[in-house]
Amino acid sequence: MLKNPEAKIVGREAWGDYVLLRFEAPTISALARPGQFLMVRVADGPYPLLRRPLGIHLRKDKALGVFFKIAGEGTALLARKRPGETLDVLGPLGNGFSVDPCLAGKAVFAVGGGRGIAPLYFLAWELRALGAAVKILYGGRTKDDVPLAARFRDEAFDQVLTTDDGSAGREGFVTAALEEEAGKAAPAMIFACGPDPMLEAVGRIAAARDIPAELSLESRMGCGFGACWGCVQRVRVDGKPAWVKICEDGPVFPAEAVVWDKDAR
Amino acid sequence: MTDLSVDLGFLRLKNPVLAASGTFGYGLEFEPFLELERLGGFVVKGLYYGPREGNPPPRLVETPSGLINAIGLQGIGVAAFAEKILPRLRSLKTAVIVNVCGASEEEYVRVVEFLDGCEGIAAYELNISCPNVQKDGACPAFSPEATAAIVREVKRAGRRPVITKLSPNVTSVVEIALAAQEAGTDAVALVNTFLAMAIDVETRRPKLGNVLGGLSGPAIRPIAVRMVWQVASRLKVPVIGVGGIRTGTDALEFLIAGARAVQVGTANLVDPDACLRVLAGLEDYCRRHGIGRLEEIVGTVKT
Ligand SMILES: Cc1cc2nc3c(=O)[nH]c(=O)nc-3n(C[C@H](O)[C@H](O)[C@H](O)COP(=O)(O)OP(=O)(O)OC[C@H]3O[C@@H](n4cnc5c(N)ncnc54)[C@H](O)[C@@H]3O)c2cc1C
Ligand SMILES: Cc1cc2nc3c(=O)[nH]c(=O)nc-3n(C[C@H](O)[C@H](O)[C@H](O)COP(=O)(O)O)c2cc1C
Ligand code: FES
Numbered sequence: 001m002l003k004n005p006e007a008k009i010v011g012r013e014a015w016g017d018y019v020l021l022r023f024e025a026p027t028i029s030a031l032a033r034p035g036q037f038l039m040v041r042v043a044d045g046p047y048p049l050l051r052r053p054l055g056i057h058l059r060k061d062k063a064l065g066v067f068f069k070i071a072g073e074g075t076a077l078l079a080r081k082r083p084g085e086t087l088d089v090l091g092p093l094g095n096g097f098s099v100d101p102c103l104a105g106k107a108v109f110a111v112g113g114g115r116g117i118a119p120l121y122f123l124a125w126e127l128r129a130l131g132a133a134v135k136i137l138y139g140g141r142t143k144d145d146v147p148l149a150a151r152f153r154d155e156a157f158d159q160v161l162t163t164d165d166g167s168a169g170r171e172g173f174v175t176a177a178l179e180e181e182a183g184k185a186a187p188a189m190i191f192a193c194g195p196d197p198m199l200e201a202v203g204r205i206a207a208a209r210d211i212p213a214e215l216s217l218e219s220r221m222g223c224g225f226g227a228c229w230g231c232v233q234r235v236r237v238d239g240k241p242a243w244v245k246i247c248e249d250g251p252v253f254p255a256e257a258v259v260w261d262k263d264a265r
Numbered sequence: 266m267t268d269l270s271v272d273l274g275f276l277r278l279k280n281p282v283l284a285a286s287g288t289f290g291y292g293l294e295f296e297p298f299l300e301l302e303r304l305g306g307f308v309v310k311g312l313y314y315g316p317r318e319g320n321p322p323p324r325l326v327e328t329p330s331g332l333i334n335a336i337g338l339q340g341i342g343v344a345a346f347a348e349k350i351l352p353r354l355r356s357l358k359t360a361v362i363v364n365v366c367g368a369s370e371e372e373y374v375r376v377v378e379f380l381d382g383c384e385g386i387a388a389y390e391l392n393i394s395c396p397n398v399q400k401d402g403a404c405p406a407f408s409p410e411a412t413a414a415i416v417r418e419v420k421r422a423g424r425r426p427v428i429t430k431l432s433p434n435v436t437s438v439v440e441i442a443l444a445a446q447e448a449g450t451d452a453v454a455l456v457n458t459f460l461a462m463a464i465d466v467e468t469r470r471p472k473l474g475n476v477l478g479g480l481s482g483p484a485i486r487p488i489a490v491r492m493v494w495q496v497a498s499r500l501k502v503p504v505i506g507v508g509g510i511r512t513g514t515d516a517l518e519f520l521i522a523g524a525r526a527v528q529v530g531t532a533n534l535v536d537p538d539a540c541l542r543v544l545a546g547l548e549d550y551c552r553r554h555g556i557g558r559l560e561e562i563v564g565t566v567k568t
Binding site for chain 1: 321
């Protein structure tokens with residue numbers, strides 16, 4: 001876990017509200033694993049105050065990338081950054097997905113909803129390097145919310161695309177596609193990142209078919225490195241529900257550990 | 266070389282920069298980012314006697330130059346602290362201060378009696394001012410009597426120096442500070458967070474799970490400086506200034522207002538090495554002003 005206050009931005013791409021920034025952070029890059037995240041400063045002064053958590057989207061040579069949706073003031077400021085400027089980043093943080101060598105030669109699904117696709121790109125490349133057969137299930141509200149679909153296609157990933165309104169790919173939720181695909185041929189493992197209702201559904205589908213699944217959760221973060229206890233979600237520890245720090249013990253959890261039912265909390 | 270050390274009477278700090286409770290974990294979380302021994306000291310996260318669940322999320326919301334938190338003092342309790350954390354802090358050559366919490370006078374005493382049996386603690390900071398655990402943000406630091414009672418009991422039961430952490434959510438913080446001094450506190454620290462609220466206008470729901478929370482960060486600094494100045498002008502015991510400190514300049518405001526030491530809180534969450542930035546700022550100031558001993562500037566505001 002390191003702080004790089006001056007990571008040089010070397011690339012920027014934008015699609016409507018979605019932005020990808022590439023920057024050089026060699027030491028963080030060397031340690032990074034898929035599913036881990038960075039805490040990124042969006043301004044120099046005291047406003048906005050806190051860093052924003054962003055998943056590690058890609059690693060290429062010594063460069064890292066973040067892919068984000070403009071969701072408010074902080075991400076809007078970040079979207080204004082240009083190549084040649086610097087970025088103040090802290091990381092790599094959190095536990096990451098289990099990129100297990102035993103997945104070599106096996107089929108795995110990576111299910112991403114909206115901006116939740118961000119960490120799955122890095123994951124997909126690492127799984128491919130391992131020799132796993134990766135299927136991307138990528139869903140968004142409209143065609144404008146699945147900007148990476150063309151990239152996955154161009155890079156020859158097996159991809160099922162969905163939009164809620166049918167403006168690109170199949171019409172419907174990505175979880176409906178998951179149900180269908182898992183029914184055709186169950187994968188060895190499901191990885192997912194996206195909004196809570198999507199993750200809850202992924203967990204349910206995986207459990208019904210006895211497929212192990214890992215979910216990457218989100219939460220408001222104060223620090224990102226375990227100091228403030230601000231980022232908790234309800235997760236079972238030794239079978240008992242507890243408020244667990246997403247930043248330190250997550251953001252990735254086995255699907256069965258996450259407690260969604262508000263009453264069972 | 267500037268002498269940055271400050272004397273709290275009961276404790277000499279190598280420099281006046283402490284990390285504030287609840288924003289510095291149990292200290293160990295910061296080892297990847299800074300040498301803990303460079304700090305004057307640090308205050309660990311608030312401890313009740315037993316482990317505590319804390320509040321439901323969302324626990325944090327950001328506001329202009331500020332942070333509202335409603336963590337609710339989730340924590341591991343004294344036994345786990347003594348067993349798992351303290352042995353790793355004990356060898357550090359810096360002041361380790363424990364933030365003591367309690368749901369009742371008796372619990373403060375129990376925590377202190379337990380910790381009295383452990384080595385490696387420089388002082389206790391009585392957290393009688395957390396706005397996130399009782400209804401409507403109430404806390405003992407609202408009342409001179411309740412403040413005095415806890416200070417008196419803890420001083421009677423315990424063997425270590427006591428810093429009383431005051432709430433800014435009162436009509437007269439001076440009155441409460443005087444009550445703490447009268448009851449025998451060795452120092453006061455102020456301020457804890459300001460009782461606050463934020464509403465999501467789309468859903469018309471409070472943004473925090475706990476509805477109310479405590480505001481910290483640069484937004485509160487001018488009010489904290491004012492309160493420190495008012496209290497330091499009236500008290501004999503040393504005052505520790507807390508609230509929105511990010512830089513050496515921020516810390517100097519408190520020292521010049523009369524604080525003998527400062528605590529850096531929220532800034533640690535943004536920059537885990539924020540305390541070092543504050544220290545560097547103090548050193549630079551002393552160099553520029555030809556100050557040989559930083560302690561000389563305490564309380565020198567020209568009013
Ligand atoms: C571990 C982790 C990894 C993340 N990775 C990515 C990523 O790769 N790409 C991406 O686009 N987004 C990601 N997010 C979400 C991203 O952090 C938030 O969108 C961002 O912090 C919003 O900041 P803002 O200032 O633009 O918006 P704000 O004005 O702060 O908030 C805008 C909206 O976003 C919500 N929000 C604020 N902070 C968070 C948060 N930390 N998590 C979830 N919702 C939040 C608010 O409730 C509000 O509705 C991640 C979050 C976490 C916890
Ligand atoms: C996330 C968080 C947790 C806190 N927990 C505690 C605590 O356990 N005990 C305590 O006395 N103060 C606690 N505080 C208050 C701080 O120690 C400090 O008094 C306050 O935040 C003002 O300083 P700042 O503006 O530098 O953060 C907490 C503050 C924050 C932001
Ligand atoms: S964000 Fe601070 S503990 Fe997780």
